[in-house]
């Protein structure tokens with residue numbers, strides 16, 4: 001089962017010693033990725049310890065970036081704190097992660113969007 005963390009847990013990891021970020025209700029530990037992020041470490045540190053979904057989508061990250069994220073996922077946000085996922089750039093190509101429950105939820109939410 002995927003580990004669940006609260007926003008309060010995530011908030012403790014808000015600097016370059018331990019950098020966690022929430023993106024679409026998933027939690028990523030990007031500490032080791034700071035140096036490698038093509039967008040630089042500053043922008044990641046700005047979102048450290050909080051929900052960076054909007055900032056992440058504003059950049060319009062590629063499908064490569066979305067695939068890369070899987071490597072850094074450490075858990076999911078605790079259920080009561082989850083938000084509806086709004087992706088600006090839905091990517092139907094990342095089938096590799098479709099076995100994980102978060103992408104099933106993603107498909108469901110997109111369906112609701114379209115139906116309105």
Ligand code: HEM
Pocket residue numbers: 021028030037038039040043044047052055056059060061062063064065066068069072
């Ligand atoms: C695990 C999380 C993340 C991963 C794996 C990731 C990965 C990447 C990759 C691979 C790129 C190169 C361009 C692309 O392929 O789209 C990129 C660019 C960029 N990312 Fe991220 N990113 C992450 C989170 C974030 C967050 C939270 C922000 C917050 C603002 C951000 C801001 C940027 C910016 C500003 C660029 C540069 C765009 C440019 O120079 O054209 N990234 N990222």
